[in-house]
Amino acid sequence: MYKFILFDLDGTLTNPKTGIVRSIQYALARFGIRETDEQKLQSFIGPPLLDAFKQGYGMDEGQAREAVLAYRERYEAVGMFENEVIPGIPEMLSTLKEEGHVLALATSKPTVYAEKILTHFHMADVFTAICGSELDGRNSDKAEVIAAALSALGRPDVGQVVMVGDRKYDILGARQHHVDAIGVLFGFGSEQELCAAKPTAMVRTVGKLSKFLRGVMQ
Numbered sequence: 001m002y003k004f005i006l007f008d009l010d011g012t013l014t015n016p017k018t019g020i021v022r023s024i025q026y027a028l029a030r031f032g033i034r035e036t037d038e039q040k041l042q043s044f045i046g047p048p049l050l051d052a053f054k055q056g057y058g059m060d061e062g063q064a065r066e067a068v069l070a071y072r073e074r075y076e077a078v079g080m081f082e083n084e085v086i087p088g089i090p091e092m093l094s095t096l097k098e099e100g101h102v103l104a105l106a107t108s109k110p111t112v113y114a115e116k117i118l119t120h121f122h123m124a125d126v127f128t129a130i131c132g133s134e135l136d137g138r139n140s141d142k143a144e145v146i147a148a149a150l151s152a153l154g155r156p157d158v159g160q161v162v163m164v165g166d167r168k169y170d171i172l173g174a175r176q177h178h179v180d181a182i183g184v185l186f187g188f189g190s191e192q193e194l195c196a197a198k199p200t201a202m203v204r205t206v207g208k209l210s211k212f213l214r215g216v217m218q
Helices: 017-029 038-042 049-057 061-077 089-098 111-120 142-152 168-176 191-197 206-214
Strands: 004-007 102-110 127-133 161-165 180-184 201-203
Touching (some): 017 038, 049 061, 161 206, 180 191, 180 206, 201 206
16 A cells, blocks of 8 residues: 555646636637637646647747746636536545545646645645646656655655556656556546556546555455
8 A cells, every 4th residue: 555645636636627728728819829629728738838839839939938928827817716626536635644645746737826726625735745847847847746746755665655647747757756656537638648658557436546545446
């Protein structure tokens, strides 16, 4: 059983689709791009925004940074709270903490946003550490975020640690630190995407995730 559990945020603890998609559309409009394909925009949930704008719309460094700033204008004002907690998550987190697990957040989202979201949804208190990126783009790679979380937890034996996330970035970042990783299929990553990243395990529901983390899954 894992003592230290690192959680991704978007798609793992909350469903942020509405706020992120609308904020990306707002940013793209600055460049005269009217994007109505929400499935395409959903791919922005998970990777660092700067990379997503470059890869998704062929932007250069300067354009991508301008797009991120435009995105944040709307996201900070209203987007971050166009969001909802995935059913069952608060109860699972409380149970894990009560049973002695040490919980940390490891997200590519800026730490300042992650803290506000967790506080808004009354989930901040269960986490020993909340680790994310910087607003200037530093530490946005998931492996860097996981390194920060491990440091904040006192560098525990990696055999006692697991990363939980819904995208390949969570799995690949964990593997760089020799940390086990659980892919959750109730988020935004497809089963094909997660399988290709080779997680330690995959689960389809919050209930099964809770049982797995608590060591009660048959």
